Amino acid sequence: MLHQDIDLHSTITALSCSLDLVGIDEIRHGKRVAMMAYHIAGELNWPESEKIGILHAGMLHDCGVAQIREHRQLTETLEWSGAEAHAERGADYLSACPLLAHLAPEVRYHHTRWETLLLLPLDPHSRLRANLLFLADRIDVLQVPYLNSEQILTAAPGIVARLQGLSGSLFAPELLDAFARVADSQAFWLAMDPDYLDEDLRSLGKNIAHVALGYTAQRELARLFSRVVDAKSPYTEQHSERVALIARQLAADFGIDGQELEQVEIAGLLHDIGKLRVSEDIIDKPGLLTAAERASMQRHSYDTYRILQRVFADSKIPVWAGFHHENLRGEGYPFKSGSEALDLECRIISVADIFQALAQTRPYRESMALHDILDDLRRRVSAGELDAGVVDKLAEHADDYYALARGD
Template identity: 40%
Template sequence: MTTGPANSALSADLRYVIYALSDALDLVGIDDLAHGKRVGIMAAECARWQGLDPEEVLFLFDFGLLHDIGVSSTVTHGHLVSEFDWESSQLHCETGYLLLRDFAPLADMALPVRFHHTHWDALLAQGVDAQVARRANQIYLVDRVDALAAPHYADGSLLMQTERIRTEIAARAGTYFSPELVTLFLETSRSESFWLNLEPRSIQSYLNDMRARGRTQRVTLAELKQLATIFSRIVDAKSPFTAEHSLGVARLARFFGERLGVPPARCDQLEIAGLLHDIGKLRVPDEILDKPAKLDERERKMMNAHSFETYQILRLIPGFEEIALWAAYHHEQPGGDGYPFRIDGGRLCLEARILRVADIFQAMAQDRPYRAGLPADAVRSFMEEMRSQGRVDGEVLAVALADMPAAMAAARPGVAAH
């Protein structure tokens, strides 16, 4: 068997993790991959104009990047960018709050996320803490600015629409938005530069500048696992077909790794790779993920791009270089016929081969809306057929076949092996 060196305990800079994972959230836009970034930029520009301290500017920028952490559905995202307000707008806010409230490094964002679609007059009536209310309403305001601007990014007509957008925001002062924040926005957005910052090239430059200004904040292995779990829940919530899939893959991958002698530090990395392996699926439209019938060629091409999207997100986090590759390779096959890189099996390290087997094994054992999870004997038969076709690694699969009760329990706790 082949593994890499036994690395010391993994850690990472939270700033790089935030920026990389904001890319994942923006994937839900499918054709518009910068909503969160534009919201963060506008919030930071308003805060700078007001003269807030650099830490608060940075907080509002990061909050803008992650404010839609409760959104995984392309349908929900469609409402966000096409309607000013809608009946179910609070659902993703509550989801985001529940995801963040127990994650200490980002817990200060939890309540602002909860209230970032709550009208200003309602915030006052509910007696929401003043700082929470102001932060939430600042993001709500610029979030709605981006919704009004969204139809005009592609054709370059935004500068012709800015006065109309400013007028629509001003009309909602005192109801939707704090009058003070509306005034601040109107002052800040008078300049063309405010709007030109929202163009793709300017966005990347802005991100680079903010990354350089932010202080390094190391997160521990336990915190990285917790954050990876948060994002696995976002991915798994995207479709009833994938509920808890990422968690099961992570457990099963660790089980295989330990049985195959992978060092503990690399098992930790393997577990994180399992949690995040499908993060690229956030860009797959809901109707494709939820389709119970066979995908057509166009749909299959869109689905097959998800593991490359996973790689593009995770590779940007220093320290995640191997995790990114393992996660990206989970659809590569021993014979080189997998996707998206078509890598020959001889070049696949053990950890990548483990994720491949864990991904398929867990999917077979898991309940789906259109079928119950397969029993152990059916999973065994299916996986053995995959091995005979050269589509999964025999060394890894042998671990599962040698102890099916333990493998089934790792894939899906509570399932009886029979």
């Protein structure tokens, strides 16, 4: 069974990079929120374990945001009437992942006014943690125009004053007082520089013990992020989950078992994590993509590969997930890898991905019937793109795989 010691801090940091992609560029919003919340918690003399907890909650606080248009709404104003929806989704995702379920309450209420939080049946500490995330999140919205510039130092007093004007309504007075104290230091603002931010996060991680995770815990962590990806479009709902199920069963039919089988499933769950960078306008487009739109789509598998290298560096998961658009002729993307570079697991995930996508309704076509899908796969085999043995294995139990693909 898959069991390994994992650096949970580095894993959360790496996976938060995938959430950053929703803003199209890796703008590190989650990391900045995390570090500012960490420093304010330090000013309040919270225990180190609580400070690390709010740091991790900050990096994951927007895990309910998958669509770029929603991200823009959240970062354009201090309050947005639609903010509640992503907070609820994020809390649901975290609650379903035992490893991170303890972060769900503050994520659920990280856009709730302090005056409203006081009326809710929450324990005082969860209430304060949620409001600290809200405060750090809104600090970041106000500082973004000045990032990576010394002009943040001239803008900082205005940011502090604006937020202090919301004491007791949006934010807890004690949080704003602590913020004002740490914000008086130029270092608080200058530490948001991308290089310094990453360096500080790595430094903090050195003092956090690794966690022993079995297969179930790793799968649930992967499933959390697969749900974020699949939420980008109603057309991709449960795509990653179903690809993972198909890939796992195909691998088992080939006699793959144990840890390798479990890693195939995790690779299937995470194969599209890089797609968070792709605009939903492209994913949902009913017609042909332009050259620029195709380029945006094609980079997602490379982003998948690089993100997963940070989490699963000692396994084949990054390769199996990141190579799912390669083909045997060496004409896929992003590496143009030919058959010699594609092991059986790569070939399995590629077939599983195509099979499930063809069985699912997409904006440019309806769900295809099973016999049409098999014809399509065999054409790709004849063209030298897909592995004949994998397609034949799938065809042996085609009805069962079709049910998995459609969620029947």
